[in-house]
Amino acid sequence: MGFNEFLSSIFGNKSTRDMKEIKPWVEKVKAAYPEIEKLDNDALRAKTEELKKYIRESAKTECAKVEELKASIESLELEDREEVFAQIDKIEKEILEKYEKALDDVLPAAFAIVKATAKRFSENAEIVVTANDFDRQLAATKDFVRIEGDKAIYQNHWTAGGNDMVWNMVHYDVQLFGGVVLHKGKIAEMATGEGKTLVATLPVFLNALTGNGVHVVTVNDYLAKRDSEWMGPLYMFHGLSVDCIDKHQPNSDARRQAYMADITFGTNNEFGFDYLRDNMAISPKDLVQRRHNYAIVDEVDSVLIDDARTPLIISGPVPKGDDQLFEQLRPLVERLVEAQKVLATRYLSEAKRLIASEDKNEVEEGFLALYRSHKALPKNKALIKFLSEQGIKAGMLKTEEIYMEQNNKRMHEVTDPLYFVIDEKLNSVDLTDKGVDLITGNSSDPTLFVLPDIAGQLSELENIPNLSDEEKLQKKDELLTNYAVKSERVHTINQLLKAYTMFEKDDEYVVIDGQVKIVDEQTGRIMEGRRYSDGLHQAIEAKERVKVEAATQTFATITLQNYFRMYHKLSGMTGTAETEAGELWDIYKLDVVVIPTNRPIARKDMNDRVYKTKREKYKAVIEEIEKLVAAGRPVLVGTTSVEISEMLSKMLTMRHIEHNVLNAKLHQKEADIVAKAGLSGTVTIATNMAGRGTDIKLSPEVKAAGGLAIIGTERHESRRVDRQLRGRAGRQGDPGSSVFFVSLEDDLMRLFSSDRIASVMDKLGFQEGEMIEHKMISSSIERAQKKVEENNFGIRKRLLEYDDVMNKQRTVVYTKRRHALMGERIGMDIVNMIWDRCANAVESNDYEGCKMEVLQTLAMEVPFTEEEFRNEKKDKLAEKTFSIAMENFKRKTERLAQIANPVIKQVYEMQGHMYENILIPITDGKRMYNISCNLKAAYESESKEVVKAFEKAILLHVIDEAWKENLRELDELKHSVQNASYEQKDPLLIYKLESVTLFDAMVNKINNQTVSILMRGQIPVQQAPDEEETRRVEVREAAPEQRQDMSKYQENKQDLHDPNQQAAANQDTREQHRREPVRSEKIVGRNDPCPCGSGKKYKNCHGRNA
Secondary structure (H helix, E strand, O other): OOHHHHHHHHHOOHHHHHHHHHHHHHHHHHHHHHHHHHOOHHHHHHHHHHHHHHHHHHOHHHHHHHHHHHHHHHHOOHHHHHHHHHHHHHHHHHHHHHHHHHHHHHHHHHHHHHHHHHHHHHHOOEEEEEOOHHHHHHHHHOOOEEEEOOEEEEEOEEEEOOEEEEOOOOOOHHHHHHHHHHHOOOEEEOOOOOOHHHHHHHHHHHHHOOOOOEEEEEOOHHHHHHHHHHHHHHHHOOOOOEEEHHHOOOOOHHHHHHHHOOEEEEEHHHHHHHHHHHOOOOOHHHOOOOOOOEEEEEOHHHHHHHOOOOEEEEEEEOOOOOOOOHHHHHHHHHHHHHHHHHHHHHHHHHHHHHHOOOOHHHHHHHHHHHHHHHHHOOOOHHHHHHHOOOOHHHHHHHHHHHHHHHHHOOHHHHHOOOOEEEEOOOOEEEEOHHHHHHHHOOOOOOOOOOOOOHHHHHHHHHHOOOOOHHHHHHHHHHHHHHHHHHHHHHHHHHHHHHHHHHOOEOOOEEEEOOEEEEEOOOOOOEOOOEEEOOOHHHHHHHHOOOOOOOOEEEEEEEEHHHHHOOOOEEEEEEOOOHHHHHHHHHHHOOOEEEOOOOOOOEEEEOOOEEEOOHHHHHHHHHHHHHHHHHOOOOEEEEEOOHHHHHHHHHHHHHOOOOOEEOOOOOHHHHHHHHHHOOOOOOEEEEEOOOOOOOOOOOOHHHHHHOOEEEEEOOOOOOHHHHHHHHOOOOHHHOEEEEEEEEEOOOHHHHHHHHHHHHHHHHHOOOOOOOOEOOHHHHHHHHHHHHHHHHHHHHHHHHHHHHHHHHHHHHHHHHHHHHHHHHOOOHHHHHHHHHHHHHHHHHHOOOHHHHHHHHHHHHOOOOOOOHHHHHHOOHHHHHHHHHHHHHHHHHHHHHHHHHHHHHHHHHHHHHHOOOOOEEEEEEEOOOOEEEEEEEHHHHHHOOOHHHHHHHHHHHHHHHHHHHHHHHHHHHHHHHHHHHHHHHHOOOHHHHHHHHHHHHHHHHHHHHHHHHHHHHHHOEOOOEEOOOOOOOEEOOOEEOOOOOOOOHHHOEEEEEEOOOHHHOOOOOOOOOOOOOOOOOOOOOOOOOOOEOOOOOOOEHHHOOOOOO
16 A cells, blocks of 8 residues: 555545535435425426525525615715615625525535426326416427417427437436536536536526526537537426527627526536627627626636637737738748758768768767757657657767756757747747858848847937937837837748747648638647737748738637636536646636546556557557457547558558548547447547547447557557547446547657656667557656646746736726716716826826826816925825816706707607607717717706716727727737847736836826816807807717617637647537438428417517517
8 A cells, every 4th residue: 555545544545535415415415305296387387487486585685685775876975876786786695695605505406406306207297287377388480399278388399409309318317416516616526417508407406596697617519509408408398498599690699598597508608708709899788798707618628718818819910010021031031940850860860971980970960960950940750750769869868968067058059050949848949040140141231130139229319419209219219110020020030930840731731622720739629710920920921822811900808717707606527627626726726526437437547558659659550449449349549640640541541441531631520430439340530539528329239348448659648539439338327438649759759758668768778669568657648748838837827917907907908897887886987087186196297297297187187286286295286186076067967958958858758759869979079089979868957968978989099099099008018028038038027017007107197087077068059140149059860879880890719829828629529420411490380379378460479579
């Protein structure tokens, strides 16, 4: 017994502690179930209504208090409202806490209701209940409900994902465990075939009883639509509405209705994009989402780990977006890469010759040449093969140590003869002086591709005598322009070099229909709409000679990580989260609980088989496949790229072994291939995470032959991905086996683990074709994977720290924007802006400066003398200025309403039936604003609505322009701070400090512009010629309120250019039945009787708005 096992036997491990905590809840459910099961169908539904009422009653007092406070807001002075809003926010938090407590109270009964409902659907072809209004609405649109008299009849079969499904599932005990874990806001790790979709019905039903909405998040739209149709009837039977956002167009009324449903299904991307679209809305009618209450994320590791750092971006065109250098500089880079290839090949052949020599000096020279070849092109296949020979890699590593001593003091001796240097681990390419000379050629400017020392040049400029300020400014502009032009040129060259040397077609990406599409490194599927960031995608487009897309500007962005952290409660389920438990806790505070399987896992996981070269490894894989097929077992072969799957396919074809291939080029056939993968003797080649969540079902003959055999052709850098592949076998106690074939030439082995294993194999005198298979070797590889995972977590965390800076700013700006859009808290924000400007004017200036700023921004004279300014406390002066500014502001807004009101009254009373909205001109003396206002609301509020509409329009315009500019500056800042590392400074720290300065400047700009316009706003009036006292205000009809036009914006999910940061599982298949033609929902003729049983025609009943 090891030390860890000894401690576990005394104190117990996490898994046993988790189970101990959950078991009492499961026992309560089991105790409540017999009582619930006895109820008839109507009583079962009535029990659900009883639970809803209990939850509502638990916070009844607090809800009434919130309504009372909201009703009192309008009667309060603007300055007093902030305190009331703070009180409302506090009580709303208390309401959520009370609901959580009430949910815990009703959990046993709610879970028992879901289980009893599932059992009734599985045992009865039809369930009869007394019809209510909800049933009648369902009958009008859904095939599985019909009305007969006062009865509603629910059938137990319906269409889901285009296929007819008969309900045949009932929850078993371990699924109750999973349900409790999900309700408690944790991650439930459940093995393949344990029914995660069914488990989710328990917490989804329970949390939907609050009426605050539950979001079920899936990784693709097929799953979102299928699961909403498959599980939906279970919820609908109890009067809970269900919808799927992916079925409806963005910004549509149908999508808003989908969010208003009790349970909403959708993909992670669409939930995130809807949040961004809502924060670009110009009218409350554009908003679709409500508060983020509770989300269950399916395949949670894929969404919250792999996809989390991938920004969702809504972007639009920028001026001169097509003006890019990729096409222009491509020939230079091609020349550079060709020259480097020649050089690398020459150094490699020289190395082979010299290393074979008996002379010690020549051998040293040989290893130096080998190291140069490695620095030139590390992915060169001939080089990788040579490095796998006995003692070669160890010799090269010794040479590397010599040149890296004393902080890379002698590294220049290695790199000077090269044109550029590639560092695989850092994922970087750097031009050398020789490379710069080659691409500069005969140009008149030898520094064409050299970044100038801008700090030094600006310092020299300061020291030049006899230069006027104007001349200095002009020269400074010239220097900065020159730097910007050269910076773009150097950046373009670097990205093109990366595209040519580090990204291979049919491996990292494919070209389909003239477009470069990224291949998910983990699933091998194409990730539609995703682009590499920072110009890398354009560089690959130039390399492949397809259309280079124009540059765009970010208008709104968020990472999925920051989107999902907005939910009041978050939970998730997957088959593989345990290896990432640290990260999930660190970032989301989500605990991972491993749920025991219903039946023990019978799969046999064998030790890794390690070979020296890839050639030996693949030969052994083919031989193993032949052996397994002969035994009548189905085989699933996992690969890490499109290229390897195609190569294995060719090898199997040569041996006349029938097989199917599933990769990025063939993913349309996925459902058919997966359906056949469990048949006897079937060979399926797929990527390591093929069909994440795929259920491969086995026949009794296959089970008798030993079950599904999993063969991994390479270890992935993440243990989680390898576990996904292993998890395809052994569902629900099925037999099976899994084994990984590894070579010392594989990427993971080459970068981390092969040196020690290579020396062991050399010492033991292993011959070609022989392999090592031992627990120690498998453990060594897992340790290497752990190192990579830690490294990747570090990269992710750093990226997220950058996004956190933007997220803090985004939260402030979007909150202000929402206040302006809804109008409820706009007065409070304006009061704070006026106070900010008063305090800023007094504290940041001398008397003259203060006088000038107060006049420019607040449109008034300072209310104190120069002597008072010098002698009195700044706080007191700011208070004095603020109180007079507020008086002026209130007087101006009242005046605005007074001037508008007679006209509004006249138009409404005379022509109110003709107009819905009217346009009112308001000017600040510089610009005319045509403010659209609802005529009825303006009439009823005595034109106060006009003032609110003016404030809202100004705030939205100013905030949007300032935020857009700030996003652009943050993008530029993120790019420029990377140079800080050359000065031994932390780029992230510089970014945080500089971004605060940018944010402060943006807030000042918003406050200045808003207050300045509002303080000067007035309605232009014309004197009537005869009656001196009558004023005429021009008003005209406004067009109906416009919806935000999103067609001019692009939505994409940007891929960060480090391969370690590429996201996973954008597509996925569950157990997919044979696809049949998709059936449309029930269509009723307008003149047919309404299916709700009312006896009316459909057009006069439920089809009235159709």
